[in-house]
Amino acid sequence: MKRNGETKRRRNVAEEAEQGGGGEDPAMWENLDRNFRQVQSVLDRNRSLIQQVNDNHQSRMADNMSKNVALIQELNGNISKVVNMYSDLNTSFSSGFHGGKNGHDGGGAAGTRA
Numbered sequence: 193m194k195r196n197g198e199t200k201r202r203r204n205v206a207e208e209a210e211q212g213g214g215g216e217d218p219a220m221w222e223n224l225d226r227n228f229r230q231v232q233s234v235l236d237r238n239r240s241l242i243q244q245v246n247d248n249h250q251s252r253m254a255d256n257m258s259k260n261v262a263l264i265q266e267l268n269g270n271i272s273k274v275v276n277m278y279s280d281l282n283t284s285f286s287s288g289f290h291g292g293k294n295g296h297d298g299g300g301a302a303g304t305r306a
Contacts, residue, residue, distance in 0.1 A: 223288075234273055244259075248260050
């Protein structure tokens, strides 16, 4: 349920930006929204991985326990991805606001669109 509220909040911010209610560039808000959705996708995958690890651990079967090694490695890699994604979001957001106001090109926002 919390995720739906966060999605609605991001959508409202993007809509306000498009209507000129506090945003700089609608494309910047769309880019941020897209990046937040990518982060949420990784976080959803992490939730699933954690559930699988817990289920395997509770089963106490040797085969399931050995599967946890790969699951935990994927989880660890995903956590690093999320940290990098949030760092990119911060750069994109800052560039969009500060770069655009100061006449810079705001290159951080364009760099995360790929």
